[in-house]
Amino acid sequence: MREILKLIVVLTAFCTVSAFSLAFVKEATKDRIEYQKLKMLVAPAVKAVFPSYDNDPIMERIKVKLGKKEIVTVFPAKRGGKLIGIGYETMGSGHGGPVEVMLALSPEGKILGVKVVKHAETPGIGTKATDSEEFLSQFKGKGLGSKIALTAAGGEIEAVSGATESSTAITEAVSKGMELFLKVKDQIKG
């Protein structure tokens, strides 16, 4: 009996100490990890969608709360201290899972650029849409009034043939992102 008790005490002590130290390390590295992740995965997309800026949008990111749970991380691009655009990620459902898209908008709500950040589309098929500059540049200049949908659905965006599903996913992501714009913008000003 005593023997078993000893085993229990020792193992519990080991695990407790381990848990506490890990919680401490996790807490200490949390912000840094988030920054690194954004810098490696998102920064290239931010660079691609904005024309030119002189601040560090990743460093100056703003967390915008929409509704109760939804949080959008907004990357502001500035030139000479003046806001020239905001970028945020939005998602559409593609063939291989969610397609994450970086959407950059001018302060007036015109699309400056669209870039796919992360996707799991089939290489050589779905990627024809996700990597296509031509396809993505169709979104440029569209504003709040434009109907963002594929031509098949009555919109103005030409899908990449052979990659309809991925094209739809990107279009869906952009149009979803546009819906958020007014709400996001309200919060950024305030």
Place this chain on the structure above:
Amino acid sequence: MDGGRFIKEFTKGLWSDIPPFRFVLGLCPTLACTTTVRDGFGMGMCLTFVLVCSNILISLLRKVIPDQVRIACFIVVVATFVIIVELTTQAFFYPLYMALGIFIPLIVVNCIPLGRAEAFAKKNPVFYSLADGLGMGIGYTMSLTSLAIFREIFGKGTFLYHHIMWSGFEPFSFLQKPPGAFVCLGLMLGLMNLIGGGKK
């Protein structure tokens, strides 16, 4: 404390007991993480850190740990340090973390830290356990790095991502694949046996 023994425990990991070659342990990362020098060296350093820390701690606690649950205790200790390594590489060396991926968490089930805990740290004072862990870790890093140097230069034509081969050089892409690693490992093991006489 005996300096001579310290040195002996340290140097055995560098040649006579060098982990991936002599023990043929920890082969999974040896094959998977040696396509470039940066990855090989990084993996080695991660393992060295885990090994040194777990050896020290287990040696300190060797009188407290009951024999029946020693493996469970070792695993908890090793796993804790592995997660610390995982989080720190993620925070400070993100590209390395992306390259090593699953192989960092897999250090938990790597036989080297557990093997050293069981074979050495469990029965020896802290000072020597430190030497043992450090020696084994550095030996492992050296093995991985030398394998990686060979594979990167001939398989990719680069060294630390800089092109160093002449312009017409056609890299042996076979070396970059896992079977290529096996062949390299075999050649190096053979070479080591040739030089060191090998263990009969």
